[in-house]
Amino acid sequence: MSIRVFTVVLVASLLAALAPASAEILPTPPGWQIERAILVNRHGVRSPTEPNEQLDRYSATPWPTWPVEPGFLSPRGEELLRLMGTYYRVLYGGRGLVQADDCPTVGTVAAWTDLSQRTRTSGAALLAGMYPRCANLPLRNQANFTVPDPLFNPQPTASCPMDLAANRAAVLSRLGGSFASIGRDYAASISMMQSVLCPAAATKGAGGGSCGEAGMPTSIVSGTEDGVRLRGPIGYASTAAENFLMQSADGMPKDQVAWGRLAHDATLRELLTLHQLDQDLTQKTKPIAQQRGSNLLSLIGSILVNGHNFPGHAATGQPVRLGFLVGHESNIHNVAALLDLTWQIPGFLPGEASPGGALAFEQFREVRSEKRYVRIAYYTQTLDEMRRRAPLNYRDPPGMVQVALPACSADLVNNACPLESFLKIVKAAVDPGCVTATAGNY
Template identity: 70%
Template sequence: MNVRVFVATVVASLLAGLMPAAAQLEPTPPGWQIERAIVLSRHGVRSPTQTNAELDRLAAKAWPTWPVAPGFLSPRGEELMRLMGGYYRLLYGARGLIQADDCPAPGTVAAWTDTDQRTRASGAALLAGMYPRCGNLALRNQANFDVPDPLFHPQPSASCPMDPAATRKAIMARIGGSFASVQRDNAGPLRMMQSVLCPNGTTATAAGGGTCGDATAPTALETGPDGRTRLKGPLGLGSTASEAFLMQAAEGLPKDQVAWGRLASDASLQELLTLHLLDMDLTEKTPEIAREHGSNMLNQIATTLESGHKFPGALPVGQPVRFGLFVGHETNIYNVAALLDLTWQVQGFLPGEASPGGALAFEQFRTGNQRYVRIAYYAQTLDEMRNRKRLDYRDPPGMKTVELPACKAQSHLHACPLERFLEIAKAALNSQCLTPGTP
């Protein structure tokens, strides 16, 4: 999507109050039988990835202290993921995909997570919520923590160099060669962010010295040691800070600790989060970046849907995986969403936002001799997270059927024929960026 169109769409959504109802999921058509679901989930609510000492150099007042190390899943985040797992059991148990009231057959329910604490703990919480009395659901992840898992963090290779200069060029091409128009289009949220971080024109920081905020610094692109390109300057700071405020709200912190009590409402938080969504749109959904970073994951999803026997770490029991869970990061969801041109909106969040604990689900159905893939997005609403709300049929999480634009001509009841879905997935990924050893 063109960046100007992206900004206009988000702003229009905010101004018009286009908050969809929590549950907008198409029912299973009569005569259809679900055979498999592959779920790509973001980890749950976590603490900021920066230390408080680092954050305090950005704002006039010290940031709230979290009960866990930087970037770790919080106890509240773990509880929320258990609640989400319990709902998956209700949902997919009622559909006949998995056991609703007993432990599943070995190998039919499988989970693979990234190696970070927040992803491993989120995966464990989801499984515990699904089957709290079942001890045969071992959580699996890459054994070597010293190297990135290529499903979640693919690395440069001879065939897929992920050249930083080429990456920056692709991003800059989307915004007309400079950040001038982007900063102009986002002047409102940027001013609001500066006033939240540094009220009344404050210049001193909580850490002492320095300059509060980043309003006068130029926005630029920087490639980190992990090879990912990030925004620096006011847009980068706005992205980081707004995401931190979202985690504070989802953690259920008192109102005076969410952005220091300087946000009038959740709508104000949403306006600030447009900066984070813009950051993700540029650095994760730019087509060249999405193909480099998302091809492994999309290929794995398609391969597992096709057979059910090639899920990473699956037990050699001869049973195909029926419910496969990947737990990673928002970047993984944005990469796959960009490759397939997917979008959604859950109450309390922006269009296409990959909220904490939210997940893209690829659900395979069969009717007669025909198989279909339907895509859905599941996520607790912000109020459900804030209030630790129990999820059930009467009070479900946010749910949304997600259309696959490339399958519009062949779509039937919001589902794409499996063969066509596999064609679309194969055409979207970059085969040169598939890591050897992944399916």
Template identity: 50%
Template sequence: MKFRLAAAVLLSTLMAGFAPAGAQVPPIPPGWQTERVVMLSRHSVLAPVETPEQLARFAASPWPAWPVAPGNLTPRGADLGHQMGQFYRIIYGGRGLIEESICPAPGTVVLWVDLDNRAEYAALSTLGGLYMRCITPILKHQADLSKPDPLFHPSPSPSCPMDAASNRAAILARIGGDFTSVLREYAPQLSLLQSTLCPPGSAAGCGLAAEAPAIVPDPKGGVAMKGPIAIGSMAGEIFLQESAEGMPADQVAWGRLGGGPAGDDKLRDVLKVHRLHLDLMEKTRPIAQQKGSNMLALVTTALQNGHKFPGAPNLAEPVRFGMLIGHDTNILNVAGLLNLGWQIKGYQDNEVPPGSALAFELLRESRSGQRYVRMAFYAQTPEQLRNMTPLTLDNPPGMVAVDLPACSAYARDKACPLERFVEIANAAIDPGCVTIKQ
């Protein structure tokens, strides 16, 4: 639908930048002000991207039915996104970035959204939580509807070729040259996934055995993974979405992970495979540069100059609250470039759950005029998603401060001086992969 606006081997790498659980977002230091926030957000709960026919080869039992077409945000996902929008209104309204009860001054609040269905619906639902009656002036997207937005879906170019052979080599170098060691290390989780997809007595070739492990060229540029890790990652993500959709316990992974806390623990355990897959495919350095340089360049530029946020009108007042609504891959690409990490209760470290967001806050120390960048990660916990828990300051979503390792020697109150942040970001970006105007 076209977008229309209307009203072990890998453990040390995976743990890089790890934020301890309970590292909550600290208060703004006395004498500091929040000038701007740029948020990179993922859509909330969606139906599996794959069709039922595509999924059938990986499981012995029929997959649960969803209320929407494959890859689309569900009505419940929209409601959960609305809740996050309401919470952002509370927390950033309290800092003076978002007006309490009126539409914002033109250009001060802008949401830039990807063109696909789930991001469109997510943007509308999140914006509904922020501003019920102010959608059209705030929600923006790329003018050219005939091609993907390069912020969210970068394409190969002469200066950024996304060479499949070199990307494949970079991934394999991280796991010892082939899949042998990593399949051995993750054998417990893969075994649990296999028995969930295809219980004993299932037909041969069912589940993780449907494909041999391989890194293959992706028609869209770069590479894709086949085999047990990719299939297990897909299954774990679907099980998480089923739980977040509020499906009965006997439908979440067909009830084979169990219910209650024990089932939650098993779901969290199999998500290790999902984390591994995304870490390899989105955070391996050259891939993160190819797919994330555009986004990090935009974030860095917008922090320095609020007039440079995409969709911002040419007005005197800059953007104060800018949100980029895309996908988990966009967040992971940027996290890979900056070596960021976080942990939200109930998930594996560095997971990007439905509806989560990575926030870049521009702070100013009033006395000195020095500006700082502080980062935070927001995500509803598995229980909050499953129970559609209302979010308030007394019952907030999971939220943690995100350290920037390269700025540790310069940081104050978990905030990096703006000039140093710009240096770090520019050093991580591949300029040949930047196509946005700065």
């Protein structure tokens, strides 16, 4: 074994030993080197995406004011992502993927973000946290702001029509044809949310609407960025629960999170089951996941094969070794659905795409055989780490867990999927008619 390989293995072993008991990330196997890591990153903590005037219509108490515009990354959210960037330098520098003690070689570390303020600022914060004294790290996004980025917000095409009626039918087929089962299965969570939004059995929202949208039927309607969305009590409950999570992660005092009506974090998690339900139906229903996630998953496979295929990257010079694709919660859920992935970080629900969290695709090379393998992981700060703005290092890492790839279970080597097998799984998972953003034309 070469000195470089031995050093990387040793450092990775120390990382694993110092990780919390909940962490399941394996050290780099002996004789292996990490060659590339592509992280599908959710933006960090943000303000509510809807203005208070809209939110107040359906809550008995007006929503608090944030210091930024609706849907913008908060100052705390930016700070938290800088902390995560610092840790990625520790993690991937220790594994020998990128420079740990100097600025990275030009082109080897990059980020491509969606067009919104929260994603662009999140990408900048990650890079600034990794290399605060290094200028001109490539943070890029689509130059045309007048049309959505097809990687994060694909639009209908002739080969991928994204038909609302067909998608509505696909969602309802999972529910037995109606939302009646939801009312039964989630009755306790819905009742709990109603008591938070509408204490003392209030019926009117502060803005004049029906409190909690009670009495309105839950329906599936066309969304803006996210394809389809739920409207009605479940839709508003989903939005409210996510806003409560953002309030808590932003460090608001407990007596201000959800107007002080949450007894403890377990109550927040119970309410977040309604948001997870919403995401499961609108982002993980198979045809929707294929429409929304085929571009992203196909490109991930392409980048793992050739780092020059990273969006905005030059075909000459060094290939990308560590690349961030900074988008939204929905993007992570789309990819997770296509590959049947799930994970759980302590304090979060199973499969929750937490603020600032990342689904990482890490490629390794076995030095002796030259064979390549892909391992998947999920990284995020815990909610407690977010609230405390906790520094992250070897001894105090963020939440992290290895993510199983069920379709590759028969081919695993050291809990990693052979690259050839991974690429076949990707090809089988996507809808080729919905792949419009490839390495050759993106």
